[in-house]
Amino acid sequence: MPDIDPIPLARLTTLRTGGVPERIIDAHSRDELVAALRGEWATGERWLALGGGSNLFVGDGEFDGTVVRILTTGIQRVPTAASGFVRLRIEAGHDWDALVAFAVAGGLAGIEGMSGIPGTVGAAPVQNVGAYGQEIEQTLVEVEILEESTGDVVVVPAADLGLGFRTSVFKAHYGSVAERPSVILSVTLELEHVGNAPRIVHDERLRMALGYAPGALATLGDVRERVLAMRRAKGMVLDASDPDTHSAGSFFQNAIVSPEFARTLPVECPRWPIRPDDVTETVIPLAEYDGVLPVRDTARAGSDVKISAGWLIEHAGLRKGFSLPRSRAALSTKHALALTNRGGASAAELAELARFVQRRVHAEFGLLLQPEPVLVDVEL
Numbered sequence: 406m407p408d409i410d411p412i413p414l415a416r417l418t419t420l421r422t423g424g425v426p427e428r429i430i431d432a433h434s435r436d437e438l439v440a441a442l443r444g445e446w447a448t449g450e451r452w453l454a455l456g457g458g459s460n461l462f463v464g465d466g467e468f469d470g471t472v473v474r475i476l477t478t479g480i481q482r483v484p485t486a487a488s489g490f491v492r493l494r495i496e497a498g499h500d501w502d503a504l505v506a507f508a509v510a511g512g513l514a515g516i517e518g519m520s521g522i523p524g525t526v527g528a529a530p531v532q533n534v535g536a537y538g539q540e541i542e543q544t545l546v547e548v549e550i551l552e553e554s555t556g557d558v559v560v561v562p563a564a565d566l567g568l569g570f571r572t573s574v575f576k577a578h579y580g581s582v583a584e585r586p587s588v589i590l591s592v593t594l595e596l597e598h599v600g601n602a603p604r605i606v607h608d609e610r611l612r613m614a615l616g617y618a619p620g621a622l623a624t625l626g627d628v629r630e631r632v633l634a635m636r637r638a639k640g641m642v643l644d645a646s647d648p649d650t651h652s653a654g655s656f657f658q659n660a661i662v663s664p665e666f667a668r669t670l671p672v673e674c675p676r677w678p679i680r681p682d683d684v685t686e687t688v689i690p691l692a693e694y695d696g697v698l699p700v701r702d703t704a705r706a707g708s709d710v711k712i713s714a715g716w717l718i719e720h721a722g723l724r725k726g727f728s729l730p731r732s733r734a735a736l737s738t739k740h741a742l743a744l745t746n747r748g749g750a751s752a753a754e755l756a757e758l759a760r761f762v763q764r765r766v767h768a769e770f771g772l773l774l775q776p777e778p779v780l781v782d783v784e785l
């Protein structure tokens with residue numbers, strides 16, 4: 406088995422925290438990955454699948470188990486019945502942004518808005534990654550998994566993955582375990598072949614998020630460049646020389662609240678309906694208008710609302726760059742939602758800052774922000 410000498414997880418995670426695990430196995434091929442996982446599961450010991458380490462917050466102590474690092478790569482074109490679409494099967498350890506660059510260069514649309522997200526393809530469905538109005542859910546066909554409960558390789562369609570806002574059946578949310586403990590071996594996406602010529606940015610959420618005017622023309626490459634520039638300005642593209650990127654991305658999730666609770670927040674607080682397509686205007690033709698407005702559809706009226714966690718943090722008095730006295734952890738100077746390691750910060754220092762942010766937001770707005778990264782051996 407391709408064991409490597411254990412090194413601190415602080416060197417394998419973008420938030421740069423984490424102690425030394427008992428064992429690290431580097432799986433470069435699918436056979437190595439499957440054998441390593443089956444071997445670990447047979448022992449009943451603790452294990453952790455590791456991709457790029459960009460969505461993990463790991464405690465400072467020794468990890469008493471085995472870390473299996475997923476280093477498989479490869480993109481394969483597979484048949485599809487959908488005309489005008491191309492289906493790709495990608496190995497789990499493939500770099501996500503390298504996949505996006507590959508798709509954009511080949512004129513394949515559907516993931517260009519997710520340019521610059523760090524990490525691996527196999528981890529992308531785990532929290533249904535998304536940015537600028539696109540989510541992997543929109544192009545995901547199926548995943549091939551190795552399931553811990555049986556040790557079998559199974560292909561699971563996207564509809565059965567419980568995909569939602571930064572969640573799936575594979576994600577271990579803080580305080581709970583994954584619904585379906587498994588390791589993703591490969592991911593199949595279906596992307597539209599639109600070519601490399603300029604075209605109207607049809608995807609309305611992407612167009613608005615990127616600030617294109619209605620009817621504006623752009624190539625997939627233009628969209629990718631615009632996304633990367635916007636992300637760099639917020640410290641959301643990994644850069645070893647920029648401590649604002651030594652983070653796990655957004656540390657807190659945008660909060661999902663009831664419409665009643667949303668009404669208690671200041672009107673300036675940015676918010677979005679969870680199901681934008683449901684929120685339509687009712688148009689009554691004048692000839693049919695009898696002076697009585699129909700009662701609002703209660704199912705629609707009950708749509709939950711997504712609230713900007715970054716806005717809540719800044720309006721709870723915590724400016725970008727904020728840190729506690731003598732702490733080496735700080736909010737990013739570019740983006741209040743990212744907790745960053747300014748150099749040698751321990752997990753305890755980052756957790757202390759995270760708890761402080763939670764307490765301030767709770768005291769100001771009555772809402773407890775939930776962490777987005779997967780927490781391992783660390784408590785908030």
Ligand SMILES: Cc1cc2nc3c(=O)[nH]c(=O)nc-3n(C[C@H](O)[C@H](O)[C@H](O)COP(=O)(O)OP(=O)(O)OC[C@H]3O[C@@H](n4cnc5c(N)ncnc54)[C@H](O)[C@@H]3O)c2cc1C
Nearest residue numbers: 454456457458459460524525527528534535588589653654
């Ligand atoms: C600067 C920065 C910007 C970011 N921006 C975004 C963004 O815009 N949108 C967004 O959604 N996320 C964002 N993230 C979060 C992160 O990049 C994504 O969640 C990414 O998909 C994590 O991939 P990874 O390979 O690094 O996963 P890891 O951090 O290695 O793992 C994350 C979790 O997935 C599990 N896992 C890893 N690989 C597999 C696998 N093959 N099968 C099953 N489980 C697996 C791990 O055990 C762990 O629980 C950002 C992070 C950073 C640091």
